[in-house]
Structure formats: C-alpha cells, structure tokens
Amino acid sequence: MRILKYINFSFLFIFLSCIEPVTPEFDFEENLIIINALATNVPGATNVTVEKTLIEFGDYKSKPISGCSIDLINSDTKERIPFSENEDIYYISDEFKILPGTRWEVEVTLPDGNIYRSTSEQAPAIVSIGAIYSEFNPEMIYDEVYGGYIPGDIIKIDFQDPADEKNFYLFQYRAYQEEMYCKICEESILRDGECLEEPNNPFLMNKYFTYICDQRCWKITYNNEIIVFDDEFTNGKDISKLLVGRVPYETKQDILVEIININISENAYNYYKAIKDLVDNNSGLNAPLPTALVGNFNGITNPESAVLGRFTAGSSEIKSVFIPRNDRSARTLGNIKLPSSEAYGDPIPNPMTYETACVESPNRTSLLSEEKRVLFGEIDTGDLDLDKDSVLDQDDNCITFPNPDQADLDTDGVGDLCDNDRDGDGYILYYENICDSNDLDANQTPVDTDLDFIPDCVDTDDDNDGYSDEFEGIAESDPLDVDSLPLDTDQDGLPDAVESRRRTDPNNPDTDGDGVKDGEDDYPRDPNRS
C-alpha cells in the first residue's frame, strides 16, 4: 500500500517529457564498509559479505574484504558460530540453518582489527504460500529507457496473513532456463575455455562463434526489482493474487520460476523499502529524494565510523511454477543468437571446438534436481548420435558432420570432416588454399619465413620481429629478415619513419601520455582514447 504515494507521474507527461543518458556523477568516498548478512531457515543459505568501496583504475567499485573473522551469535544463549570464507562470501556450513523465532546477531572483525556488530534480529514465523499463478502479459511493464512495454510473466500468489501479528514479506525469485550455449565468443574463438582473439588473422570474418554446453545446463536469473509487502492494511486477511514477481519474456524457452517468500522483521522491511525507493522508485516526477540507508551494524571499536548494510534474520519458503513458453506467438524481448559453431574450412587453428563446460556459478547450474529436470522434458541421455551417421558420439571422431567412414588422414583422432588441418602439417586448410598449397598433402606447405604457421601471404609480420611488413617497408628495413630492424629510437613499436608520418614524437614512447605505447595506441595523439 505504501507504494502508491510514489507513483511515477512522468508518463502523464510522456508526450512532453524525455529522458537522455548522462554520464553518472559520483562523489565517491573510498573505504566505506558495507556488511550484508542473512541468516535463514534454508540450509546453507546463511551468509555474510563484507565489502569496502574503492576506486580501481578510475572505476567505482565495492570490493570484498577477505580475512574477516565473523561470528553468528545467538542473542539468548550467546553461543557463537563462526563463519568461514569461500570465494568472497562467508558461510557457516551447507547444513546450517536457523529456526523461526530464534534471535541472532552478527559480529564482524575486519583484518585491520575494527569490530562491527549488528543489533539483534528475530527470525519471524513462516507464512506459507497457498496457490501460485503465472499470467503472461505482452505489456507487463513500461520501461522508459527501453521506450516501450516489456512483455513478461507476472507471478502472483495467495496466502493467509496471520491475524495475531504484524507480518512483513520480501519476495525474490530465481528462474531457470535451459542454456542454448555455454559460451559465445565475439570475434574470437574458444580454446582451453577462453575466448581468444586472433589478432593476426585478417580472414576471421565470423562476428561470433557459439559453443554448446557439455551437459544439460540451466541459466539462472533473478528478480531485478525489490518487492516487499506489509500487512499494515490487510492484517489477518486472505491475501489473493498478490504480485510477487515479474519475469521478462526474453526468449521463447520454457522457464521454471521459484518464488522465495522471506518473512522479515519490520526494520528489515523498512530497509528493503528504502532500497526500493533508491533503485526502483527514483525515476518519476515525484520520486522520493535519495537518502542514506540506515542499517543495523554499529562500530564497536570506532563508534563514529560509517558502516552500511544490514543483518537480516529471515524465515523463507519456496514455491515454484513452471511456465511453458514455446507455443507463444507474442514477440520476445531479446533474441537468441543464431548458432554459429566452428566449421570445417574456417580460418581458425585446430583443435576445432564445439562445446564447453557448464561451470557452476550463481548464474548457471547443471545440478538441477530430478523433479525440476523433468519439467524441461526428457532428453535421451544414453546413446547419442548427433550427426546421425550411425557412429555414436562417444566413438565418433567428428560428431557434427556425418562421416560413417571415420576418415582421418593425419590420424590425429579428429576426423577429416572436422579437421581444419587434415594433413597435420600445421597449416590450416584456409591458409593452404589461399597460399597455393594443399591441405591434403603434408609435404606441401606454404612459404612461412618465421615458421609461425601463419604463411607469409597472410602474415602481416613475415619475420616476426615485432615490426609489421608495412612499417618495415616505410623504414626500408628487410621485412623477411628478423635481424633487419627499422630505426626506432624510443623503442615504442613505431619506427621513426612512421612516427614522422603520424606526427608523433620519435623520442617519446608515449606521445599523448595516456599510458599506452605509441605502437599499441590506435590514437597515439589523443590522451582520451587508445
């Protein structure tokens, strides 16, 4: 109910008003301490993050502080339970949970010895979700920046609010969709799990390459708005069709949405409400003015120091809904990139790569429980034969192209149809074709002065001496002799002859002083660009 006073009126003036992006302005202060702590009844979910603000290479950041000593303290028994650090987040254990009704506080000791302690929070009783609904709305929400309606699925729930107490709710969601690709490399190729640019490869024309996952893999998305509810005006009522989540319709893939209902204290509610005002309600004509977020941590050793963030004890419950989206005719918000896998004949080096690992992260998982997995449909996990060439994938030396004969000229284990260098001479088919050689004959190789497997006919630096053939031509040194170097007084990669043409200083390796050597600077005379 409280939301309504901040209704965004700007749309009333929509025919007059406009928004323009501007470079965000900050009055950034470094070394502000932010502690966010959550204790819940969900096993393993109790965690603490400790961050501080800093400016790193001109960018504003908040960075995790490691090496803190943190205890969860039972306010009644004073029992201390220590947290341990795991990749910037502090956990107690995979099993640890707190019970509704218990009181807790958190004490954090920073590596510098400063101690911060939260006030005591009681985990409220759980209010169970009744029914859960989803409804598709092609005009789910209007987005000023996008300049139109965002289509999506609205999630609503029913529940019975308890009459004998004040209740405060925080709703979050976690949504799973099957990943089409586990990696997309923009103007680069995937080798050893990394997207590698091919800087010396002028023939790489593909804008991107897609790589499928090596197993079933799900993308996880989260709510990007804060949804809170206070029973101030509805205490003890049957709450029906309460909006608890808005899931954008990005792609036509089916989606599983888990609504997490966290029962929180009144103070926690006010805190999340304030966050909502800062991030969701801040854009209209009558937006609340930004103010400080008041958390519940206090400095023990230095009471005057500013510490931000909050410890919240919540009691949560999850309810999920599966939304099939395949048969919809409505337009999606985003587009899935068309598959563009590496293909035989592409100007790319071996080994050709088609798939990559589904690495567990907050945004991706392969470990979905069986009951959730079945919602997405069964996939024959047994004997797979993608190219239907009657050779099962596990045995096939080229799973993407049908090759029942399993031909492999260089016997490197990669079938010819999948092998960019069939003869195994190190020069890929694409180069051999361009440079008048033959990829079916290991004895025929193109001219390659520096033996870097990029033939001279496509190599921009034939002798690999660090100065391009073009520069060597201008400076009149020998582009085919690694020992013949052009004159480069300041050793910045630009020969003096080129520097005089580009009007850069031959005696200053970084003419514009932007930290990038002239030879590597696309704008060697512009300090703001490189």
Next chain:
Amino acid sequence: MKRRKTILTLFQGLFFLVSISSILAQEYSLTLNVSDIENSQPLEGVTVLLSPCNCGGITNSSGIFSKRLKGGKYNLLVEYLGYGSKQLTVDLNSNQSFKVEMQIEEEQLSEVVLLAQKRNQNVETPQMGVLELNVRDLIKVPTVMGEFDVLKSITLMAGVNSSGDVSNGVSIRGGSLDQNLMLYDGAPVFNPTHLFGLFSVFTPDAISGVDIYRANIPAKYGGRIASVIEIKVKNPYTDALKIEGGIGLISNRLTITAPLIKDKLMLTAGGRSGFSDLLFPLLIPRLKNTRANFTDSTVKLLYLLNSYNQLSYTNFLSNDFYQLDLISNIENIVSSSNQYDFKTRNHTIKWLHTFENETNLTSRLIYSTYTPQNLFPEIDTENIIRFESQIQYTSLQSEFTNSKNKELSYYSGFEIKRYQISPGALNPGNANSINPVILNTETGYESSVYANLDWNPNPNLALSAGLRLTQFSLLGPFDEAQYDSNGLFDGVMSFGAQETVSSYLNPEPRLGINYKLGEDTSVKMSYARIFQYLQNIYNTNTPLPTSRWKLSDRYISPQKNNTFGLGFYQNFLNSKLEFSLEGYYRKTDNNLTYRPGADFFLSEFIEKEITQAEGKSYGLELSLRKNLGKVNGIFNYTWSRSLLKTNAVDPIGRINNNNWYASDFDRPHTVNATVNFEGDRYNTFSFNFVGQTGRPYTIANGIFETQNVTIPIYLYRNNSRLPTYHRLDFSWKIAYSKDPKRRFKGDWTFTVYNLYSRNNPYNIYYTQRNGGLDGDVFLGSPLGAYELSILKGALVSLSYNFKFQ
C-alpha cells in the same frame, strides 16, 4: 479561549472610539468613483487635483477618492497614465458623489502600461519586496500551451522560482512551496495547480491582479513564513453584459459579467475546463486508458447595498480528475487503474462598510475545503477503494482602516482561523480484503490581533510599523505519542475534545522605513517576523496534491522567520525607467527536513520521520524595468543562497553531519527578462528568458551490490547540481478587430514555449546497468544515469480569445 475573547472585545471597542472621535463639523464630502469606461473596472491610483484648495489625492483600490471640503466651487483635474485627463467643475453644497469614467487614449496607450501602478510609487511607499502584477502584465506572458497562468508568470519576477517545469507552487526567496500564503480573494488555496503542477488553478479571466509580499509582509497577513501571494478577483462593476472566452489546445474558458439589478447587484461567473480524454490516446497509444479532466470556476456576486455598504460573495471551485493505468500495484488490491480526484471549494463573504469620515471596516468570513482522494476501482466489481484526506479552513477577519490623514494612517483588526485536518482515511468500501484505517482529525485555532501604522513625519520619511500577535492552539481530541529517554515509543497520551494539546503565543513585529534621498531616489529598510503553524509534508521534489498537511504540535514546532531587508530605488527619465536593488537576509527556524526512509502515508505518528532544521537565505535582487515605449520590459538578476542545517543529536536525524547544506531551493544565480515589442496596434511580440543555476540534487558516495542489484550509497544531501536551467519563450498576439467600437473583439495568441528546444533536466537518477545499453555514455560506471526533462523541444500553441461587450 475566554481571555482571547476579552482581548477582541477590547480591540473592537477601540475601533469605534477612534471612529467616533473623527466626526467633523460643517463640511461636505466629495466622492469620486473612477473607472475604466470600457470594462467598468475601478481604477486605482488615479490622481485627483483640486483647485482652489490646491489639494488632492489618489483613488483607492476600489477606484474611490473621497475628501471633505468646505462648500464652494471647485475645479477638478483627474489624471491617469495612459488615459489622458478629465476636467470637472463641482459646486459643492451638499455631500456629493460622481462617477468618473476614463477613456483609454489609444495613441498613447502602451500595452505594458502598468495600469495599477501609480507613478513613482516604488520610491514613495515604505512597503518593500512587494511585486504587483495586473492582469495585463500577466496575460502577455507566454506560457505552456497558450494557457494564461498566474504562477508561471510570477516566476519571471525577482526572487520567485519554481522547482522545475512541473512544480506544485513557487519558491520565494529560497523558501519551500508551502511557506507561501496563497490567497484567492482572501481564501487559502492548498493545491494551486492542475495536472500535478503544469497549470495553476485560478480561473484566468476572473483575475484582476496579483500582489506578492516577500519582505515586510503587512501585519494583516500571517501564517506562512516566506511570502503572501494574494490573487485578486475582479469586482464585477458593470452596467452591461460582457462575455469573454477563449479556445485553446488544453482548455476552453468562458466568463460572463452582467448586472443582475442595475447598480445594485452584479455578477461575474467564469469557468475553464480541460478535457484531455480524447487528446491523450490520440497522441500516445500507451495513454489509451488515461483520463485527465480538470475544471475551475469563479463566481463573484457584488451587492451595493448603499453608498456605505458593499457586500460581496466569491465562490471558487476547482476539480481535478485523473485516471492512470495502474503502473504501481497497490498491495492486495486488484484494480485496473488509479484515479485521482482533487476538490477545492472556497467561499468568501466580504462586507465593506465605509463610514462617513472615509474610514472603513472590512470584514470577511471565509470557508474553504480541500479534499484530495485516491480511488482504486476493484477489478470485476463495482467497488471502489478510497484513500481520502481533507483540510477544512474557516476564518473570520475584521479590519478597521483609517487612511484619511495622509501623514498618519492606520489599520487594525483581528483574524481567527480554524484548521481541521483529516490526515487520511482508507475506506475499503465493501471490499473485505482491506482493513479500514482512519487517522485522527487535527483541529487548531490560529487567532491574531494586529495593527499597523503608516506615518510620514516629513516629506522624505515614511514609516510603516505593525504588530501581529498570534496565538495558536492545537485542540483535542488528539493522540500524542510519548517517547522514552532513548527516543523509543512509549505509549500514547490521549487528549479529550477541546482540551489544549499544545499552544504557542508569538508576537510578530513588522517594520518598514522609506527615506527619500531625492525626488526619484529612495532607500528602504524592512524587518518582519512571522510564524507558521501549518505545513505540507512531503519528501519529493514537488508535493503531490495528496501529500499530507500537518499542524504544529508538541514535537513539530512552528516554523519561524526573521527577515531583514535593505533596498535602493532609483527612477530615471521621469519614471520611464525604474531601477531597484534589494538585499535580504532571512533567518528561519524549524524548517522541515525528512529522515532517511521517511514515509508519511497513513502513518499515525510522523514526528520520528522529521528533523526540523534551521535555515538561512540571503540574496541581492537587481531589477530594471522600462514601462513605456514601443519596446518595453523587465530585467531581473538575483544572486541568492538558501541553506539548511540540522542540530540533531541522534545520528539518523543529522543531515550532512549537522553542517550547512544547500536547500532544494538554493539558486545562486537567476536571470529573468521580458521584452515586449509593440509593432503596431495589431501585432505584439513578447519574449521571456529564464536562466538559473541548476537545482541541487543528491549524488551517490559509494555503491554496493546485493542480489544482483547495485545500490547507491548516499551519505550527504544536495551535494551536486543539475545543469543550468534556461529557456526562451515567444508569443505573438494578433488583434484583428479594426473598429475599436465593435462589440465583438477577437484575437489570436501564438506562443512558442522553450523556443530554442532546450532540454532542461528536471531530475537525474541512477539506473541499473543493462548490458551494454548506453555504454558509450555510462563508461565504466557501476550504475547508469538518466536525465529527465519535462519538455522535449519547443511547444507551439495557438489560442483564440474573444470578448463581447
């Protein structure tokens, strides 16, 4: 209560004593009633010269000049700028009264002539910081969509600012919007705008002028600390039917002025309505379910009982109804739209009694209500869930004026105001999913007695001294929250009906001194102290019409203001060019600021969400005005600051660590200019320019991330500024009635608002980064930012106005 009554009786007794003492012997009174022949409006400030006595004077605001003279023959010369002069010969052998109708001299008249302003007035009176605008000034100002708008026009004056292109009021000398007493024919207006701040509510054709007092506010006014904006409704002095109207893009208007009983009962009734139901869906399909309707009307009845008694009744209604697609869900109510319904109902009864000896007694009874509502029609049912609040205001004022003696004039009176505020009620109708909520009504009385003396001890010195004594009581029934020594809630103390909850008694001295250094030069000084007991509570840039009003209580102390002013005034070229330089310093106390996360919606006790701050504002206002000629106009430059400082002990109440910081209304530099080119009698071109330092706003001091949401950290308020605001407007008025004697006249007004299409940012806000969207602008920032401008590009409009008389 009883004691106050005694004081009032004493005061009333005093009036009559004074009036009795001034009865004179064997003379006759000569009364002139001067009006404009064309529209029968009384003319104020008309010079009347009498010979052989070589005496004279000027007409008052009702166009009346009156003098007692020995019997005999007199020659009268009546002069008024722009109207030429009239000569009369009178043989005075009884009490006589004449009606003098002045004819505009077309050749001499310049559209900009400030008709209501007496020549040289600015160097004569001790009143400082007063701005007077008459209807001709106002109508020339080009405004949004051709709508004639009082509030937009006054923002072209020195020391008056709006809080942006959409502003539910104005800020005067660095004060907040609710620190201005906005009166429409004496009755307070709590929501002065339509469309959430785009237009003001005052019926355009009914307005005769606006007076703005911002320095030594006269003792007759009180209750708001920054200024008084008195919007005057035309008196329907007429003996013939007159119809005026206009057709515009946003609204249409019609005003009828007619005598009901000749020379006895006259009426003016004007109205305006804007129905945008059709417009919105046509312009933007997204607004297909949006309704935006507003109407306002002003009716004034004038009854001339006899030459000593005038009775008038003014009725002002303003209605707004908006329906918006539901874009923000309201908890647990399934409704398809939000509706807004605001109603203002003002009634003013005024009785003007003139005594034989030219003194008069003015009494006013005012009743006004303001009722904003939010409506939520439930889906699939007829039921409507309502959130409603209301202000009921009643006042009685009576004032005795004696301005007979030019050297020593005075007025004195009393005013009793009763405020009854229903802060909010949630009425679920027959919906059973919502619990009803009704906040307790607050009742307060603000009673004042006041007196003011204007004294000219010698021709070069004028003095105006006033005192207003104000007593405010908040009466029960009332529930007052109690707090323990740690500031924690500790129960409620309940007060019964008529029980005093808290009361304040404050003297408010007002002083103005004018010293003339020469015929055209003067120096003025002023001082005023004022208290404010009613405040509008909001923590946004501009209040919503539904935002809460609150009376002072034990925790929310009355706001207090001490203003000092010093001014220098010089007229050049026989008053064709007026120059003024005014400096002011305002020291305020108990300004309202809001604590982090403050929420006033239906909360029972809001004192915990508010920190009262001391304030100071100071500035220099330079104004240059050319009134006559083919090219005329005003140029104003203001340098000013408006700062606030909290003195809270607890960390949450401390804003900016209890250091001075810029208030939302801090505008160090402001330039306003208006130029009019009066080409010929058919074409008038006007330009307005407004330029001011951008509004202070708050930028983040850090960021952190929680749950994939990047959250800005704010430690200080108003630590940066929006880009400079500037705008040029143009208007072209085409009058095509060739024959000035024709009864029907029409003209076209073509306006371009924001001529050079400046996007003036109203606000800048952070957004979450959305992939690479606008990455070339946001660069490496953890958050994105967008600038919201109300107007994209220039707004062109054409309106047609007509007059039949």
